[in-house]
Amino acid sequence: MRKVAAIHDLSGYGRASLTVVIPVLSHMGYQVCPLPTAVLSAHSEYAGFRSLDLTGFMSESIAHWKTLGLTFDAIYSGYLASERQMEIVEGFFREFGNERNFIVVDPVVGDRGTLYPGMTAEMVKGMRRLCARAGVITPNLTEAAFLLGRDPREETTPEEAARWCRELSEMGPERVIITSAPRVNGRNATLAHDRKDGRTWRVTSEHVPVAYPGTGDAFASVITGCMLNGESLPEAIDRAVYFIQMGIKATFGHAGNPLDGMDQERVLHYLNAPLPCYNYELI
Numbered sequence: 571m572r573k574v575a576a577i578h579d580l581s582g583y584g585r586a587s588l589t590v591v592i593p594v595l596s597h598m599g600y601q602v603c604p605l606p607t608a609v610l611s612a613h614s615e616y617a618g619f620r621s622l623d624l625t626g627f628m629s630e631s632i633a634h635w636k637t638l639g640l641t642f643d644a645i646y647s648g649y650l651a652s653e654r655q656m657e658i659v660e661g662f663f664r665e666f667g668n669e670r671n672f673i674v675v676d677p678v679v680g681d682r683g684t685l686y687p688g689m690t691a692e693m694v695k696g697m698r699r700l701c702a703r704a705g706v707i708t709p710n711l712t713e714a715a716f717l718l719g720r721d722p723r724e725e726t727t728p729e730e731a732a733r734w735c736r737e738l739s740e741m742g743p744e745r746v747i748i749t750s751a752p753r754v755n756g757r758n759a760t761l762a763h764d765r766k767d768g769r770t771w772r773v774t775s776e777h778v779p780v781a782y783p784g785t786g787d788a789f790a791s792v793i794t795g796c797m798l799n800g801e802s803l804p805e806a807i808d809r810a811v812y813f814i815q816m817g818i819k820a821t822f823g824h825a826g827n828p829l830d831g832m833d834q835e836r837v838l839h840y841l842n843a844p845l846p847c848y849n850y851e852l853i
């Protein structure tokens with residue numbers, strides 16, 4: 571059984587982080603080994619959320635994993651609650667990263683032009699250092715702007731966003747995927763660049779006028795699973811976009827609270843279904 575070390579928080583309500591990462595990767599046939607960064611009553615977009623920081627316990631868990639001699643086929647990090655946690659995760663990458671596995675960093679710091687509550691400029695710097703050590707990073711457009719030191723509220727063109735992918739790859743990661751990229755002909759766009767072969771890809775999907783938290787976690791989890799499965803970068807993006815699109819449509823028809831996230835439970839089976847078609851384009 572191939573194993574993924576999943577370094578994310580556990581949010582009790584609102585589908586995000588580990589409550590998304592575990593079902594997606596389990597459904598794709600991988601063993602998920604969580605290294606929880608924090609326990610929250612609900613994800614941080616719900617007003618009044620409570621949070622228990624697990625920084626000390628992370629170091630304890632890592633020390634125990636070392637004594638067990640564990641190895642991982644992929645290491646995948648997301649929401650981190652402090653700068654100190656970023657240092658710990660950097661150490662984890664050094665200790666557990668090797669020639670045979672790969673590192674995915676989802677640099678969770680913000681969305682829609684702003685940082686999430688509790689995120690700081692210092693934490694953005696810490697995230698930059700983690701991205702430099704990753705093989706694949708999956709920022710949304712806001713996170714890409716923060717990582718590059720640009721103004722996340724400024725209008726960005728599709729061409730600029732494609733350039734950002736290339737610039738971010740020069741910071742270290744071989745593959746950069748930017749989600750929520752500027753729309754093209756009214757369609758949502760996901761962009762990706764592979765520094766090794768120099769190619770840049772785009773996958774577009776129907777725009778649905780709603781935003782569900784946690785879709786970035788679902789997206790990066792599918793990408794991690796597809797990479798473990800040896801799929802190409804554009805095929806992995808096609809699969810992740812397809813899964814999110816099915817989840818959004820399965821949810822949008824109901825009149826629920828968007829903060830609760832997408833009804834992934836209705837669509838997990840699509841993860842193992844054949845892709846109906848390829849949509850990726852070389853740009």
Ligand code: PXL
Pocket residue numbers: 579581586587610612613614615649678686783784785786787
């Ligand atoms: O989906 C990213 C995420 C992860 N973890 C926590 C969050 C969020 C986004 O809001 O609040 C705690």
